[in-house]
Amino acid sequence: MSEKGHSSSPPLGSQEFGLTKGSDGISGIDEDLEKKAVRRVDYTVLPVMSMFYLLSFLDRGNIGNARVAGLQQDLKMTDAQYQICLTVLFVPYIASELPSNLILRKIGPSILMPTLLTVWGIIVTLQGLVTNFAGLLTVRVLLGLFEGPMAPCIVCYLSGFYTRKELSLRIALFFSAASLAGAFSGFLAAAIQKMDGVGGKAGWAWIFIIEGLFTVCMGLAGFFVIPSTPSHSKFLTSEQKKVLMARLERDRPSIKPSDKFSGGEILRSVRSPHVVIVFILFFLAGTGTFGLALFLPSIVSELGFSRTKTQLLSVGPFAAGFLVMVISAYLSDRYQSRGVATALVATLAVAGYSIYLGAQDKFVAYGALYLMVPGLSATTPILSTWLSNNSEPYYRRATSIALGFIAANSGGILSTWRFPTKEGPRYTETTIMFLTFSICVVLGSLLNVAYLSSKNKSKARVGRREELLEKYSEDEDGGLRAWMELGDEHPDFRYTL
Template identity: 35%
Template sequence: MTTQEKAVQAEESQEISTAESVDYAEAQGWDDMATKRLLRRLDWHIIPFMSLIYLLCFLDRTNIGNARLDHLEHDLHLKGIQYNNALAILFPFYIAAELPSNWMLKRFRPSIWLTFIMVCWSAAMIGQGFVKTYSGLLATRTFLGLFEGGLFPGVNYYITLWYCRRECGFRMALFFSAATLAGAFGGILARGIAEMSGVGGLSAWSWIFILEGLASIFVSFAAYWAIYDYPNTASFLRPAEREEVMRRLKADSGHLANNEFSFKYVWQAITDWKIYIHMLICMAGFCPIYSFALFLPTIVKNMGYTANTAQLMTVPPYVCACFFTIGASYIADRVQKRGLFLLGFQLVAILGFALLAGSAKASIQYTGTVFAAIGIYPQIPLGLAWNSGNIGGSLKRGSGIAMQVMGGNCGGIVASYVYLSRDGPRFITGHSILIGFVGMAFFLTLFMTIWCARENSRRETISKPIGVHELTPGQEEQERELADGVPWFRYTV
């Protein structure tokens, strides 16, 4: 039977409305207030710890930008673009680890796999504090990328195992906002740790790596007990709450689930052209984020400030970005219009980098850093929620998220070479490159927004959305085969 024939057969199957799912929940005692209490319970037990470990992960990955101001290049005798090479070497291994790591997360329990990779990257971070040569720095950055690579796609996939599609964006934003907090804390911590220069015969940059690595490994010791694997085994939920979480997930898209591991579901993601568009959008979003995180202390210092002052002045742009990242995703979840929000923030980012490139005044340049931060950071959780919500099937979704983040982190390789020392103090070339990347993301986002809207309109003419409770085994099998290709699936615009 061809794909088209399967779609026609599924289209002719029995339909039920979304209202019936709501009626079913109310019949079991789950009204709006009870559901909100359940969601708050999930939020308090899942999001804070996930955000904490990502804060530490992002801090460990990007604190080399702060360490640079504390004479890392001088002490390790780095010349030319060797510093940029040390930044870039992390990303190929980071990217290579992402998709296999999500498969491992699917095969093993999240509490086991996430704890394992956290212990490993923490050890690499501590080791980075003791390197004495360029080759030693490259080696530790390699291991850091290899073990950190699985966290971001893994946690984004993990969130989809607990929340309905319309609820994931805000939670992903809360999780990703930790990256902005990492930037803010990184500047404050680096300023304080600068006073430890010479303690134990180590430079301040060594202590940045060692102390922040120790913080990560301390948290990793609690991770095994703090990470709850799945809703149906969560000890903090009562039996009725577990049943309701599973019912909500199934009503949302659970009939598209493929819980057994099979490569054919991975292949569904690999052959889905829409995921590749999202990979490019994500790459064009991560490139300015990594450029910003790795080089903002250097950019601010080149505005004419001292190293210690520059460390502290990196904090306000990240604080502003944190508020906008959370607020925008909350509203986008409510209105279910993520593509439109992405377009708006991409324009703000272009304005920010244009101010940086177009003026020699420190005040205007610094204003540009604020606009750039506000514009770039909200794009990632918005884009991830948009893509993950438009993928049917749990294993396909996990693979699709990992592919998207893999594409995004390719931007990290480019970001390592965007700002070269020879282009200082204005770094006009680097700012212009980032304007180009964000501009590419804008046009790709516009294309996907229009396509999703038109595809939804086309599907409305042939099939209404079908609920879950009356699907026959044959219909469920058709959905497993077609995933989001069934005519009753609706894309978020």
């Protein structure tokens, strides 16, 4: 549904590789070599990023499993204090997302991301040692500060390895780790909580300690396996590196690291209507996603299931979320449709909340979770890809991606106050709110499709190209300056719908 945005004049340096026609239809890239190079990235980069995000989601959400295992009772916390512990994580979480994305290129992904993972693993481990509300509150603030940058950094990082048309599935594969984390955490917590009393520690404390130590180990390993760019990969041949860089430069002429940081790029991102619309969609979907991630074990427990059954029954909805996320992202890439795909996925959430709202039987209510969780969580990779696809050059893209996650995590703050125990298990007001939000996601996605379609038609208007490129007509740099300054406003750039 969209066209690739690339200049009619190839970027500087792309001719020197002496390559042949590629699978993306762009001359100059050998098809077989290209496929092998992309697969090599799939096998070496994606699994690491998926594990990083799985640990991010697991370490952020395991407090829900710990609560079921007795955390709140043992620390003698009220519902309000527990909700405060959830909320404070999101404040530094949000504050750290944009700065980290802007410094990612400067520090280097191979340094920044493993450092963040290692430090927050230590912090998660310390959660198992807290003895009161104040201690837990302090640790949650620190956790948010170091964990917040990871998701936007990964999306920005992957956009430097894959073309726009193939990015959604790859983002979904690492985001699907969140669904796996939700499923895995139930199994893991059910097993770990049986360690209750070992070493004088409660079962919930061991959930934090064991999962935190594993995160530290993965963080240390990350220093040795993460390449900053395709050119830095230890797992690619020199020919594969050239192919990857050539296809990326053809797909995104502004991917060359020649642009300098400018506050103007942040303002351009904030002023872009399509970014603002997706920002709102992220907030609406993020509120429900985080609400279910943090409170689904509590919801299942309040429906009338035992502690162990609750941990195990929490697995199914997240497993369904994983399947829907991967399938919807694949179809989104296959048909180059972001908005319609988002609307269709969000329709599942509309159906789920409608069923939950009217359910009289606890098994029907539990079954509705299999629509609610996928209908919200599966929108995130598609929306992330939509922002990445339609924001250029680098710093504008980094800003847009960070803004999307800021919006989602702002929704997370709201969600932490929408599940007081006294209103469970139906949470009627919250369910109605999330139902309304889901409907708005459907409508907002279609609105953005209409807006971006009008922008593409405007660029295609006779004389529009010459009008926009008039000031660059005498440049001798292959049009690179025009791409750097105009970014996604370049007349040859087509917004992905």
